[in-house]
Amino acid sequence: MKLIGRRQFLKTSFSGLALATLPVISFSQSNPNIVVIGAGAAGLSAMAELNRRGISAVCIEGMNRIGGRCYTDNTTFGVPADHGAHWLHGFSKNQIAEFGKKHRDKFRIYNEPDYSVVYDGKTKVSGDALWDLYKKIKKIRRSIGADEPLINYIPEKLKKNSWFDTVHKIVDDARDLGNFSPYDDNSNWNDPGNGNGLCREGYGTLLAYYRKDVPVKLNTIVSEIRWDGKGVQVVTNKGTISAKACIVTTSVGVLKAEKIKFTPALRPKKYEAFNGISMTISNRVLMQLKKKFYRKFKNDTHFYTKCNSNGAKSPKTFYGLLKMSGTNVSLFGTSGQFSKDLENKGSEAMIDFVLSDLKSTFGSKFYEKYFIKAIATGWANNPFTLGAYSGAIPGKASLRHELKQPVGDRIFFAGEATAGAFSTVHGADRSGIRAVTDLYISPALD
Numbered sequence: 092m093k094l095i096g097r098r099q100f101l102k103t104s105f106s107g108l109a110l111a112t113l114p115v116i117s118f119s120q121s122n123p124n125i126v127v128i129g130a131g132a133a134g135l136s137a138m139a140e141l142n143r144r145g146i147s148a149v150c151i152e153g154m155n156r157i158g159g160r161c162y163t164d165n166t167t168f169g170v171p172a173d174h175g176a177h178w179l180h181g182f183s184k185n186q187i188a189e190f191g192k193k194h195r196d197k198f199r200i201y202n203e204p205d206y207s208v209v210y211d212g213k214t215k216v217s218g219d220a221l222w223d224l225y226k227k228i229k230k231i232r233r234s235i236g237a238d239e240p241l242i243n244y245i246p247e248k249l250k251k252n253s254w255f256d257t258v259h260k261i262v263d264d265a266r267d268l269g270n271f272s273p274y275d276d277n278s279n280w281n282d283p284g285n286g287n288g289l290c291r292e293g294y295g296t297l298l299a300y301y302r303k304d305v306p307v308k309l310n311t312i313v314s315e316i317r318w319d320g321k322g323v324q325v326v327t328n329k330g331t332i333s334a335k336a337c338i339v340t341t342s343v344g345v346l347k348a349e350k351i352k353f354t355p356a357l358r359p360k361k362y363e364a365f366n367g368i369s370m371t372i373s374n375r376v377l378m379q380l381k382k383k384f385y386r387k388f389k390n391d392t393h394f395y396t397k398c399n400s401n402g403a404k405s406p407k408t409f410y411g412l413l414k415m416s417g418t419n420v421s422l423f424g425t426s427g428q429f430s431k432d433l434e435n436k437g438s439e440a441m442i443d444f445v446l447s448d449l450k451s452t453f454g455s456k457f458y459e460k461y462f463i464k465a466i467a468t469g470w471a472n473n474p475f476t477l478g479a480y481s482g483a484i485p486g487k488a489s490l491r492h493e494l495k496q497p498v499g500d501r502i503f504f505a506g507e508a509t510a511g512a513f514s515t516v517h518g519a520d521r522s523g524i525r526a527v528t529d530l531y532i533s534p535a536l537d
């Protein structure tokens with residue numbers, strides 16, 4: 092998200108040398124046994140679990156807010172708008188959704204309705220051709236038993252279908268099909284729940300309330316974890332924290348970029364995993380439109396247009412979710428390399444891209460007639476995420492297991508990439524508890 096203020100964090104990166112001048116900060120007063128790094132879904136759940144078990148701990152977060160990639164903006168439009176996670180996946184057994192349902196006075200949690208509209212240029216079409224192709228590709232996706240890109244398995248005839256570029260972006264899960272191995276899902280995915288739910292107040296608002304009792308130290312950026320002596324020393328922009336162990340919950344994007352240096356270096360396989368389980372790219376343009384635009388649409392309607400990128404490796408298109416939870420805000424999502432290239436051009440270019448497509452569907456006066464306000468996210472360049480969510484590079488799916496392996500009985504790993512329901516909020520939440528269990532059964536606290 093191109094929010095004023097976030098960029099300031101980019102500047103902060105501490106080398107080992109600079110540390111000499113940093114004080115040992117007041118964290119030592121509380122003498123934590125454990126440092127939890129990151130206050131997204133995983134870090135918050137790890138910290139909650141440590142508190143529940145009565146283990147002294149501190150949770151530190153680089154940004155000026157909690158939630159990480161699950162964040163609801165309640166100010167820009169005056170109604171909730173999720174910048175990252177929006178759908179409550181694995182809905183039938185999603186523990187965060189269950190929590191929300193128990194707090195009916197605060198949250199409206201509901202099954203996602205099955206509404207969609209499909210446009211071919213200015214013409215609204217049945218969508219049969221699109222869904223027919225989608226089902227064929229989904230079937231291929233499910234059947235693949237080798238760790239290879241999905242594109243290799245799609246017959247030329249299907250690639251020539253005029254809806255292929257549109258379907259490409261529906262099935263790609265934020266990676267282009269040439270870079271997407273369904274084997275990662277087919278072999279690693281594990282979630283007892285199914286279906287999708289929605290939360291009218293936004294997933295970020297729900298997560299923040301779910302973890303409202305968890306203490307977090309914000310604006311505290313970790314640059315190094317030293318584990319050459321006893322326990323760990325966690326080096327931050329506010330000083331160094333000594334503890335028996337730490338739980339790292341940052342994205343694989345952050346780990347791959349070595350924003351956090353490990354001293355001594357971790358075993359090579361660990362870095363292989365940070366590189367192999369890479370970050371996908373997904374961005375949002377959130378757009379507030381006048382009420383008259385929405386007259387023909389039901390709440391939470393999926394919106395697709397025919398895209399013709401001539402079989403490009405990363406088709407230039409987006410999907411939409413109109414009238415989110417009955418508000419006048421709609422979500423337009425881009426993904427893959429195209430999304431990254433567009434993000435690099437800036438938020439105006441992202442908004443213009445969506446507007447120009449909406450004009451070709453709803454008429455050249457779309458902007459004048461319906462537009463109020465829009466913002467665009469920038470997850471690929473956000474230094475605290477460096478991407479949207481984890482996805483194995485073809486051939487690397489087996490490395491997912493390595494991600495969650497502890498190091499030296501004192502560095503533990505959580506976060507969505509380590510979860511059975513990877514790439515999700517509820518998976519990240521479960522991973523925090525799993526990491527505390529790993530820690531508990533290790534000699535770390537002895």
Ligand SMILES: Cc1cc2nc3c(=O)[nH]c(=O)nc-3n(C[C@H](O)[C@H](O)[C@H](O)COP(=O)(O)OP(=O)(O)OC[C@H]3O[C@@H](n4cnc5c(N)ncnc54)[C@H](O)[C@@H]3O)c2cc1C
Nearest residue numbers: 129131132133153159160176177178313475506507515516
């Ligand atoms: C556009 C988009 C759409 C998505 N859609 C969905 C969806 O619909 N449903 C769903 O379930 N999931 C969705 N996801 C994925 C979901 O948001 C993530 O899987 C989940 O929120 C990850 O939680 P986490 O705790 O593992 O990581 P994070 O949320 O990334 O938390 C890690 C925290 O560590 C902090 N951090 C990073 N570096 C440092 C440092 N050096 N020092 C201190 N702190 C640091 C970060 O600021 C962050 O707060 C989406 C994500 C994106 C980006």
